[in-house]
Amino acid sequence: ACRALVDELEWEISQVDPRKTIQMGSFRINPDGSQSVVEVPYARSEAHLTELLERVCEKMKEYGEKVDPATHRKSYVRVISHDGTKMDLSGVKFDGDVTSSLKFACESIAEEYEDELIEFLSHEAENVKDRLCSKRTDLCDHALHIPHDEL
Numbered sequence: 001a002c003r004a005l006v007d008e009l010e011w012e013i014s015q016v017d018p019r020k021t022i023q024m025g026s027f028r029i030n031p032d033g034s035q036s037v038v039e040v041p042y043a044r045s046e047a048h049l050t051e052l053l054e055r056v057c058e059k060m061k062e063y064g065e066k067v068d069p070a071t072h073r074k075s076y077v078r079v080i081s082h083d084g085t086k087m088d089l090s091g092v093k094f095d096g097d098v099t100s101s102l103k104f105a106c107e108s109i110a111e112e113y114e115d116e117l118i119e120f121l122s123h124e125a126e127n128v129k130d131r132l133c134s135k136r137t138d139l140c141d142h143a144l145h146i147p148h149d150e151l
Contacts, residue, residue: 001060001076001102001105001106001109001139002109002129002132002133002137002139002140003075003076003129003133003140004060004063004076004078004102004106005056005057005106005109005110005117006117006128006129006132006133007078007129008056008059009049009052009053009056009117009121010121010128011082012052012056013043013044013048013049013052013121014043016042016043016048017042017043018041018043020041020042020043021039021040021041021042022039022040022041022042022045022047022048023037023038023039024037024038024039024040024045025037025038044121044122044123044124045122046118046122049117049118049121049122050114050118053110053114053117053118056106056110057103057106057107057110058103060076060099060102060103060106061099061103062078062079062080063076063077063078063079063098063099063102064076064077064078064079064089064092064093064094064098064099065077065092065093065094065098065102066091066092066093067091067093069091076102077092079092079094109137109139113132113136113137116132116136116137117132120132
């Protein structure tokens, strides 16, 4: 769920016109008559990322659950492509239970780790999925430590 959330956020960020900016800083007038306002790229601004986090979990209805035949580990995969191309859906379970549980997990992660998501995504951090979902939160590592017969 964490990885699907990060994928969706990164895709949404990539869709914003890179020339679009937003004014940040103080709108107060300094004693010398100047203002401390700077223009920053809108795509990775805190305002845009906060807005994305409010609605990104709606995209989870475009995902299904796939079980790896070798390891029996579950993962979530997109069942509807962003650009409309046909996707290989063999072995993908897609129903209301899957999408509602994924949406709930997404909303929980987005709420609990909002600051971390904004921190990583606002600075174009490398490997956000690994850094957030595995190293910072341990959300995706738990299955690595379970013996296969318990999966």
